[in-house]
Amino acid sequence: MEKDRTTSxxxxxxEHCPNCDSTSTKNxxxxxxxxxxxxxxxxxxxxxFVARYTLSAYTxxxxxxxxxxxxxxxxxxxxxxxxxxxxxxxxxxxxxFDHVLSLIKQNEDERMIxxxxxEDFPE
Amino acid sequence: xxxxxxxxxxxxxxxxxxxxxSAGYAVTLIHPDGLSDAxxxxxxxxxxxxxxxxIEPFPLYVTSFIIVFLExxxxxxxxxxxxxxxxxxxxxxxxxxxxxxxxxxxxxxxASAVKRYGLDERISRSILRxxxxxxxxxxxxxxxxxxxxxxWMSNTATTALMIAVxxxxxxxxxxxxxxxxxxxxxxxxxxNIGGIGxxxxxxPNAIAMGILEQMGRGMSFAGWMLxxxxxxxxxLATCWxxxxxxxxxxxxxxxxxxxxxxERLDHKSIFILVVFAVVVLLWLTGGIHGIPSSIVxxxxxxxxxxxxxxxxxxxxxxxxxxxxxxxxxxxxxVAMKQSGLADWIVGLIPFAGMEIFLILLLFATAAAVMTTxxxxxxxxxxxxxxxxxxxxxxxxxxxxxxxxxxxxAMILPISxxPNAIAYGSGYVKVSDxxxxxxxxxxxxxxxxTLFIYFLF
Numbered sequence: 001m002e003k004d005r006t007t008s009x010x011x012x013x014x015e016h017c018p019n020c021d022s023t024s025t026k027n028x029x030x031x032x033x034x035x036x037x038x039x040x041x042x043x044x045x046x047x048x049f050v051a052r053y054t055l056s057a058y059t060x061x062x063x064x065x066x067x068x069x070x071x072x073x074x075x076x077x078x079x080x081x082x083x084x085x086x087x088x089x090x091x092x093x094x095x096x097f098d099h100v101l102s103l104i105k106q107n108e109d110e111r112m113i114x115x116x117x118x119e120d121f122p123e
Numbered sequence: 124x125x126x127x128x129x130x131x132x133x134x135x136x137x138x139x140x141x142x143x144x145s146a147g148y149a150v151t152l153i154h155p156d157g158l159s160d161a162x163x164x165x166x167x168x169x170x171x172x173x174x175x176x177x178i179e180p181f182p183l184y185v186t187s188f189i190i191v192f193l194e195x196x197x198x199x200x201x202x203x204x205x206x207x208x209x210x211x212x213x214x215x216x217x218x219x220x221x222x223x224x225x226x227x228x229x230x231x232x233x234a235s236a237v238k239r240y241g242l243d244e245r246i247s248r249s250i251l252r253x254x255x256x257x258x259x260x261x262x263x264x265x266x267x268x269x270x271x272x273x274x275w276m277s278n279t280a281t282t283a284l285m286i287a288v289x290x291x292x293x294x295x296x297x298x299x300x301x302x303x304x305x306x307x308x309x310x311x312x313x314x315n316i317g318g319i320g321x322x323x324x325x326x327p328n329a330i331a332m333g334i335l336e337q338m339g340r341g342m343s344f345a346g347w348m349l350x351x352x353x354x355x356x357x358x359l360a361t362c363w364x365x366x367x368x369x370x371x372x373x374x375x376x377x378x379x380x381x382x383x384x385x386e387r388l389d390h391k392s393i394f395i396l397v398v399f400a401v402v403v404l405l406w407l408t409g410g411i412h413g414i415p416s417s418i419v420x421x422x423x424x425x426x427x428x429x430x431x432x433x434x435x436x437x438x439x440x441x442x443x444x445x446x447x448x449x450x451x452x453x454x455x456x457v458a459m460k461q462s463g464l465a466d467w468i469v470g471l472i473p474f475a476g477m478e479i480f481l482i483l484l485l486f487a488t489a490a491a492v493m494t495t496x497x498x499x500x501x502x503x504x505x506x507x508x509x510x511x512x513x514x515x516x517x518x519x520x521x522x523x524x525x526x527x528x529x530x531x532a533m534i535l536p537i538s539x540x541p542n543a544i545a546y547g548s549g550y551v552k553v554s555d556x557x558x559x560x561x562x563x564x565x566x567x568x569x570x571x572t573l574f575i576y577f578l579f
Contacts, residue, residue, distance in 0.1 A: 009127070034240055034391060036436065056436075064548060065290065071283035071544060072238055075231075075442035077326060078498045080179055082279065082540035086547030 011120075012103035013113055017043035017050050025050055051113065063090040139180040147171030147193075157470065161204035161462035168193045169464065169505075172455055176501035183498055184444040187451020191215050194458050205461055214457055219450035222341075222417035223322075223333035227446060229420020230323030233402060234276040235437050236395045236427050243272055243284055245384060245392075251288065252381050258302050258372035261379060263363050265289060266309045270317030270359050274324045275399075277442065278314040282541035285310045286548060292379060293550060305370035307550040308559050311541030312362050312533055319530050320355040322347045322416070326449050327503035331526035333453045334507045337460070338518055344406040344416040350523050354574060358531065361570075362563050369559055391432060398426050445500070452504025459508040469512045479516055484572045486510050486521055487528035491568045494532040499539065502529045517579075524575045531567035534560040 014023050024044035031037055037058070041050040059066040067089045076082045109116055151167035158166070168190060175186040198205050199212030207214070218224070237243050247268045254264030265285060273281040289310060293303045318325030322332055322344055328351070335342055388396075405412065405419040427433045459465040474482055486506070493502040506525050511518040533539055534557055536546035546556060 033389070034432065065287060067547070068283040068287045068544070072243075072280045073440055074279065075277045075445050076279050076540040077183055077445050077448055077500050078179060079535070079537040079539050079543050080498075081182070082543035083536050083546065086543055089547075 010103070011107075011109035011116065012100045013109040013111070013116060014104055015041060015050060015113060017046060017048055019043060019048040020046045022046065059093050063093050136180040139178055140175070143171045143174040143178070146174055155467075158467045159204070159463055161198060162464040162467055164197045164204060165194075165458045165462040165464040168197070168458065169455065172451075173505055176505065177497050179497075182444060183501060184447035184451065187447045187454070190451050190455050191219075194454060198458060198462065214461070215454045218333065218337075218453035218457060219447065221333055221450070221453060222336060222415060223329045223453070224446050224450055225417040226332075226344075226420045227323055227326075227329050227449065228441070229402070229417075229423055230275065231441050231446075232420075232423045232427055232433065233399055234280070235441065236423065236433055237276065237399065238280065239433060239437060240392045240395055242392055242395065243276065243281075244288075245388075246272065247284060247288060248381050248384065251379055252383070254379070256376040256378060258305075258374060258377050259363075259367050261292070261377045262302075262305055262309050262366065265306060266313035266359055266363055269310050269313035270320070270355060273314040273317035274320040274355075278311075278318045278325060279540040279544065281317070282311050282314045282544045285314075286544060290548070292377060295378070296374060300373050301370040302372035302374065303370075304551050304555050305366040305372070307545050307548055308370075308556060309363070309366050311539065311545040312366075312559070312563060313359060314541040315530055315533050315539050316355055316358045316362065319358075319527050320348060320351040324351070325530050326445055326500040327526040327529040329449050330452050330500065330503040330507055331522040333449065334456050334511055335518055335522055337453065337456060338511060340518055342519060342523075343409050345409065347523075348407070350575070350579060351527070354527055354571060357570060357574075358563070358567055361566055362559075365562055365566075366559060369562075370555075395427070395432065398423055448498075448500045448504070452500065452507070455504060456508040460512070465508045465512040468509050474513060474515055477515075480572065480576045482513065482516055483520065483524050483576055484569070486525050487568045487572045490525045490528035491532040491564055494529045495534045495538050495564070499529040499532075520575055520579055523579070524571060527571050527575075528568055531571060532564045534564050 015025060016023055017025070020043060022043055022045040026042045026044050028040040028042055029037060030040060037055040039053040039055060041053070042048070043050055057070050059070075064086075067086060076085070111119070147167035147170045149167075150170045151163045154163070171193065172186055172190050175181075175189065176183060194215040195212045197203070199207055199215055201207065201209045201211070205211070250268045250271075251261075251264050254260050265288075269281055269285045272284070286307070289306050293306060296303050319328070322328045322342075328347065332342055332347065402419060402422055405414065405422070406416045409416050409419070428438065456465075490502055490506055493506070503526055506529075507522060510516075510521040510525050513521060530539075533542055536543045536553060536556060538560070542556060542560070545551060546553070
């Protein structure tokens with residue numbers, strides 16, 4: 001089902017290299033104690049800098065382990081909420097991954113990623 | 124109009140809120156003997172709060188704000204049922220930044236610094252490296268580490284850290300090895316127990332200290348630990364023996380293979396540890412220097428944020444929701460005491476002629492049963508104003524009993540966040556948790572009562 005982007009609150013887009021337009025990228029992670037982890041995206045084709053992301057949460061294919069890492073910085077006071085969070089976490093990640101792929105396939109947002117961020121997610 | 128907000132989940136939330144408010148209003152229409160108008164209104168607010176904290180249609184801290192709103196509108200008006208003047212309503216707001224909240228905030232800041240610089244992992248590794256290879260000793264090492272860390276950090280964070288350490292060990296076991304369950308259950312149980320040890324270990328402790336302070340009978344940091352630490356030691360040992368017997372190890376040795384920390388501690392990490400040690404020392408020696416522990420808690424706030432060791436992002440992640448839950452509970456306590464509702468409820472319970480030991484056992488059991496199904500903070504918030512109003516028992520005794528019992532109930536995955544995290548690992552069934560948790564909860568309830576009764 002195609003969504004009208006003017007009323008929908010979601011969109012998806014694959015990152016492109018600004019130099020060669022390739023969608024093949026390498027994620028280079030920068031770790032420095034006491035600072036947020038930063039990810040430098042490099043074009044796998046031409047080696048150009050594509051973008052930098054600052055990581056607020058990381059989820060790997062081992063979802064439970066990723067959740068444990070996140071919970072180290074979270075304070076939960078309710079067992080019910082914690083149980084719900086743990087049970088839903090893996091499903092949510094996998095379901096959203098499939099949803100994003102299908103969004104890109106059906107109705108990829110044509111705007112540049114920086115424009116999407118500036119226009120739809122102003123600070 | 125965008126109606127995306129009216130999702131089925133939100134409609135359910137609104138309906139539950141309406142039911143809770145209606146139930147509270149219905150309670151105010153009853154006119155029991157001996158209860159003032161202010162008491163009836165407070166009883167209505169108490170009913171609404173209890174329903175919302177039990178059903179949890181939204182995060183617990185939202186209920187705290189609803190409590191304050193209702194208190195100010197229906198009790199705190201100028202010339203209202205409590206006879207307060209124009210600024211009198213602030214008695215319901217001050218608990219939100221009371222000394223206990225400040226003390227807890229200081230604890231959060233220290234825990235954040237320790238986590239941000241990976242010192243919690245380092246501490247856990249340095250303890251676990253020395254536990255040897257015998258399964259029972261490995262379990263003991265994991266439980267002691269967890270309990271120690273959870274005295275200072277949140278029980279949830281400690282459990283998440285230690286289960287991440289335990290998972291590679293567990294994966295190395297044969298699939299049918301029962302000791303896997305002992306390890307996975309030992310961590311959340313130790314986190315729940317460890318939180319009892321210090322005033323900043325878990326919110327019920329802070330709620331108890333806050334209520335006592337409102338009554339002019341504040342307890343020192345060291346005074347709490349004097350009661351809490353022996354309980355932690357005995358319950359931890361009991362829990363360890365129990366888990367070793369319920370889930371005996373089939374393997375003879377466990378290779379933890381924890382590598383030595385090759386990097387030396389950097390200057391920032393050393394500085395954080397020094398500040399941590401100084402703050403804890405000042406907390407423990409409050410009786411000598413006379414600086415209240417809540418004021419000592421400002422030191423890590425100023426030092427860590429002032430010197431850039433923690434930043435704005437850390438401040439956002441500071442666990443404000445928990446502080447608001449504590450504030451809301453204490454604000455409800457103010458209304459219950461001021462309106463006479465707490466005394467009226469106490470008058471309904473036939474305590475006359477009852478042994479103090481039995482009264483304490485009743486409180487501890489009530490706290491344990493409630494915490495099995497609802498949050499331990501909500502349990503403490505609802506019980507504390509009532510139990511501290513009983514003339515036959517010193518408020519310190521009843522408050523500490525309820526606070527500790529509220530942390531020692533760990534039967535179901537929903538009983539505490541650490542239990543839920545361990546259950547989510549998939550290595551234990553609900554029946555395993557009930558088996559271990561119900562025994563330790565029952566033992567804890569009786570032991571806590573005996574300990575507080577005979578020694579304090």
